[in-house]
Amino acid sequence: QKEVEQDPGPLSVPEGAIVSLNCTYSNSAFQYFMWYRQYSRKGPELLMYTYSSGNKEDGRFTAQVDKSSKYISLFIRDSQPSDSATYLCAMSAFDNQGGKLIFGQGTELSVKP
Amino acid sequence: EAEVAQSPRYKITEKSQAVAFWCDPISGHATLYWYRQILGQGPELLVQFQDESVVDDSQLPKDRFSAERLKGVDSTLKIQPAELGDSAMYLCASSLSREAFFGQGTRLTVV
Numbered sequence: 001q002k003e004v005e006q007d008p009g010p011l012s013v014p015e016g017a018i019v020s021l022n023c024t025y026s027n028s029a030f031q032y033f034m035w036y037r038q039y040s041r042k043g044p045e046l047l048m049y050t051y052s053s054g055n056k057e058d059g060r061f062t063a064q065v066d067k068s069s070k071y072i073s074l075f076i077r078d079s080q081p082s083d084s085a086t087y088l089c090a091m092s093a094f095d096n097q098g099g100k101l102i103f104g105q106g107t108e109l110s111v112k113p
Numbered sequence: 114e115a116e117v118a119q120s121p122r123y124k125i126t127e128k129s130q131a132v133a134f135w136c137d138p139i140s141g142h143a144t145l146y147w148y149r150q151i152l153g154q155g156p157e158l159l160v161q162f163q164d165e166s167v168v169d170d171s172q173l174p175k176d177r178f179s180a181e182r183l184k185g186v187d188s189t190l191k192i193q194p195a196e197l198g199d200s201a202m203y204l205c206a207s208s209l210s211r212e213a214f215f216g217q218g219t220r221l222t223v224v
Contacts, residue, residue, distance in 0.1 A: 004155075006155070008153070032211050034212065034213075036215075041220065042217055042218070043117075043119075043204055043215040043216050043217045043218045044156070044204070044215045045215070046212055046213070046214060046215075049211065049212050051211075088155055088156075090155075090213075092211070094211060100146070100158040100161055100169055101146075101156075101158070101213055103155030103156050103157070104155050105153070105154055105155050106153075106154070106155050
């Protein structure tokens, strides 16, 4: 079983829809949670960064972390065709020497005009 | 805006040949990562540097892969000899604290 599980999709929604992307994880030591957006043939771009449990909002994006359920979500409001990309969740325990990010498989999102 | 620079962007090489990738992290970022991303999968860590020291290379195939960050700034990842299964995107990332910022990657095709 992978440490981080993410439904690969593909997920197709109409423009303006609310999108919900999710990841589950098994390592209770994870404390730092990130969402990256990756366009085809490009490197991942950091979208959201959250520490521990709770919500964080940035424009049309909201990240939620529920450590008790080992479940994280990214919501995209008023989705746009330009949001079409692969969304990767990533998480880390981090220690004194830093820590590697463990990524999910990525969810491919397509927003149709 | 500061970025992680990687070169080359694309590389095609024959199996059994040597290949090298270069990364210049964001200025001041002490932590540097090399990740490999196979098409349709998430990135997986190959090696992590803190300044010039290797912190984690547990997933680096050391019989054919090597990485260095001699002066604690830019870094080189080498594969020798390349195998067909090495075809992937090689991503470099750097970090000052917790958030990691990625470069555009090098897409390697081994033929």
